[in-house]
Amino acid sequence: MNGWHGRMLRVDLTQGSFREEVFTEEVARKYFGARGLAIRVLLGEMNPKADPLSPENRLILATGPLTSTPAPTGNRYLAIAKSPLTGALAYSNSGGVFPTMLKRSGYDLVVVEGRAEKPVYLWVDERRVELRDATRLWGRNTHETEDAIKAELGDDVTVACIGPAGENLALIAAIINDKHRAAARSGVGAVMGSKNLKAVAVRGDLKPTLYDEAAFRSVVREANTRLAADIKKGHSMRIYGTSYVPDVTNAAGVFPTFNFQLGQFEGTSRINGPTLREHFLIRHSACYGCPLACARQTEVKAEIWGEKYAGRGEGPEYETIGSLGSACGIDNMAAITKANYLCNELGLDTISIGVTIACAMEMFEKGILTEQEIGRPLPFGDADGLLELIRQAAYRQGFGDLVAQGSWRLASRYGHPELSVTAKKQEFPAYDARGLKGMGLLYATSNKGASHMAGDTAYTELFGVGKKIDGLAYEGKAQLTKHFQDLFTLIDSAGLCVFVTVRYLADPVNGYAPAQITDLINHATGADYTSESLLQAAERVYNLERLFLVKAGFSRADDTLAPRMAEPMPEGPIKGETFDLSRLLDEYYVVRGWDANGIPTRARLEELGIAEWA
Amino acid sequence: MQVWIRLLATYRRYAPAGYEAEGIYPVQAAPGARVADLLAALPIPPTDSFTFFVNGRHAERDQVLHEGDVVSIFPAAGGG
The missing domain is CATH 1.10.569.10 (Aldehyde Ferredoxin Oxidoreductase Protein, subunit A, domain 2)
Structure with a gap:
């Protein structure tokens, strides 16, 4: 396989055991990237109604096919689980050094289930796996924990861990890697704490081969040249x-x-x-x-x-x-x-x-x-x-x-x-939805609750990167939000960071098409995606995630926003403005191919080739 | 008439002496002046990709300005 190891590490903390599981190229293409492979595990193995802090929940640390490659920002991982804060999904994205080293430890994904009897940490060194006692680390903050693990294993180890908040099952606890980078949202730290898993330490130099490295590097060079020119300008x-x-x-x-x-x-x-x-x-x-x-x-x-x-x-x-x-x-x-x-x-x-x-x-x-x-x-x-x-x-x-x-x-x-x-x-993240209707629709419908990282339409509604779309307009926002949700699913799943990707690897001028993202993925994996078919692969993932929510009991009644957004903004440039979700939700469901209750229709699932999951 | 220019982020450096800290300063504009007229008078390199608001909202370059309008200008960088 190119771009992938084709291996996930399965860890059962209740049993104290682990094993390798291989996946095929066909699976990697159908369930695209970090979020695709993760939702396949979650839907296939756990009851979506399960208590997120029970041993049944999975904590998945997932990389994408571009993680650890020379692609600009190709260095992200996601912590994916059922969220204890929302009861929906958590897929929290982080950078640093850990994501690349996780990939180079020899696994594309690490899937953790169960609950250890005593605190442990997971140590993965080029496919040599060990569960180590973490009793003496319990209670320590993330910096002390990382320092202690490095003292034990060496300075070339990278660490993702929880602090006291995760140990104490705070529903807003994060997983911190490299001391300062956070897979922050939706309580993924509490899921880790509920498993008595204090940390994951990784090391390695195992890189998947790239299908066409010369072509890959040529796309990278071109994007980096444009970015460097902008950096030079300030x-x-x-x-x-x-x-x-x-x-x-x-x-x-x-x-x-x-x-x-x-x-x-x-x-x-x-x-x-x-x-x-x-x-x-x-x-x-x-x-x-x-x-x-x-x-x-x-x-x-x-x-x-x-x-x-x-x-x-x-x-x-x-x-x-x-x-x-x-x-x-x-x-x-x-x-x-x-x-x-x-x-x-x-x-x-x-x-x-x-x-x-x-x-x-x-x-x-x-x-x-x-x-x-x-x-x-x-x-x-x-x-x-x-x-x-x-x-x-x-x-x-x-x-x-x-x-x-x-x-x-x-x-x-x-x-x-x-x-x-x-x-x-x-x-909510720090964008008021009353002035950015696409963001409001995003927050209301996202598979992870309010999050800018689930499809940041502020790129166009506020920042005007590529195209400027009026934040206050409702027209076109159902389609815009859907597109950004799919695009961000793709960026997450690929293992990229939105900051460089949206502007330099997507095509903001032409509808934010995943232009060079597609090239990079094809050159890395040997796939023959077009921009359209790659976006459809992301949409497939998005719909599988929605199915998880539906099976967990979510429906239209949960696609809502804070009542504050219905109160007119008292002053400022958007004085008097409210956010009226009812003007967008039906249209959004139609654009998504979901029924009036927000449930993916059989026809849409068949088009996407995932009807077997309904 | 008087309108305001507000230079944000790295564009603060184009503000007149004494205004760099807050980045906002008043300018006199002819009646009927358009956003483009204001932009043309700024030393922003023509190759720069930037975004501007008039009173906090995206606007077109040919929008006619009115007394007291605030034109905010910043490099289109995205973020979040």
């Missing part, structure tokens, strides 16, 4: 990373402020890219082999900002600034950066915990939560409250026990689910 993503985005969303009035009550934040210029660069940046850094290098190594110096905010790490990214910052009314960049470090060390999703604390702040200000219940006053803007609740959530202490369950469960417990800004119980 690429915002190189200079600021995603921290340049608050200024853009604020200008458009879609920057979440005070738990999405407003779309513009008075303190934006204090939490934006120039502020990060001037006061906190040490140097920019890159995931393995990435030509863009959008990550930022940062430091909050004690002598300038005070001991309580001091630290060193990476970030914050845009989503973190929006969630831990403006959504909470916090304009203190030192505190936001420190909160980001804490989330990485304790193993928490910055988006979900930020928007959950924002929700708690609103509940406090509205008198629904009292100082006594929280253990402190918690007004918007309370940076120290933010830090305290992050720590409490990771250890499920005090009020943090509720924060650890996300905003929907918190707000519902006090009779106010309408204050939770979620879709399928997962917190």
Whole structure:
């Protein structure tokens, strides 16, 4: 096989056993990439109604055919499982170094089931597999865990692990790799914790062969040349990373402020890219082999900002600034950066915990939560409250026990689910849907709840990459969102990162067709996809995922958005704007080939060649 | 009439002296001036791919400006 090892590692933690399972080229093409092969396992082996924190759930670490290749950003993996936060699917994407080394350990996927009796970690070294005792690592944060494993196995090992949040089954716990990169969303860290699996350590140099390496490298060269020319001119993503985005969303009035009550934040210029660069940046850094290098190594110096905010790490990214910052009314960049470090060390999703604390702040200000219940006053803007609740959530202490369950469960417990800004119980990323209708439809219908990573139409509705589409228009959004969902399924499944891919490997000018992505996949694997047939392969995966949701009990009734989006935006560029899902949902189902209840029709499944899964 | 230019991200460097920090500054425009007229006066390289908003929304280059309009301009980089 080219592009693939054709091997997945199966680990049963209950039995303490593991085995190799091979898959054929035919399977790899039909169930395309990381998400395709993973959903085949989930649908085929587990009851979609199973408790996500039970041994029956699978935790799948999945790479794609372009992971560990020279393709620009070809260095991503996904943590895939049934989500304990949403009850739907989790497919959380991360970069760093770990994804490439996971692939080079000799497996395309690692599928973990069961539950170990005592804490263990998994060690994979070029197909030599071992389960090791992790009792002494339990309770340690992600940085201590990685350091301890490297001390044991060597510095050339890379590690993905959970912190206290995952151990304590926080529903918003992340899996952290390389200390600073997160497969953050949907509670994948809690699934790992429920299995008593503290970490996965990998090493290796086993690379699948490329079908036509010369042709592959020629496509890579061409894309890298265009990217390098833009970097030379001053690429915002190189200079600021995603921290340049608050200024853009604020200008458009879609920057979440005070738990999405407003779309513009008075303190934006204090939490934006120039502020990060001037006061906190040490140097920019890159995931393995990435030509863009959008990550930022940062430091909050004690002598300038005070001991309580001091630290060193990476970030914050845009989503973190929006969630831990403006959504909470916090304009203190030192505190936001420190909160980001804490989330990485304790193993928490910055988006979900930020928007959950924002929700708690609103509940406090509205008198629904009292100082006594929280253990402190918690007004918007309370940076120290933010830090305290992050720590409490990771250890499920005090009020943090509720924060650890996300905003929907918190707000519902006090009779106010309408204050939770979620879709399928997962917190919104930092784009207000009232100004970006495609994003609203995306959040409502995604197989993983609210997530920009499930099909970021902001590329066109906001950033105007390639084509500019009016964010406020409803027309055409059903088709647009569907296309972006399929395109992002493809990017995930290939093992790529959206940042370079959408602009340099897709064709933004011509309908965001997966132009060079198709070439790279064909040259890597020897397949003969066209842009159309590759998108259809992604659509097949998307429909299989939807079938998993349907079997888990999801339907149209769950394709909803936070009630806040029906409230007119009070001020700013989109003053008066609401998001009316009813104007898009029926059309979206028609475009998808689903019935009025949001269930894939037999005809559509037959067209996609997956009717046997209905 | 007076309109505002707001330069975002790496384009702040094109702001007049004294305005680089916030990136927003007022300019005088002739009545009936269009977005294109404003853009032409900026030192942005013609090969750059950039995005602009008028009052926070995508607009066309031939859109006629009005008193107090804010034109935001930034390199089309995507992100998230």
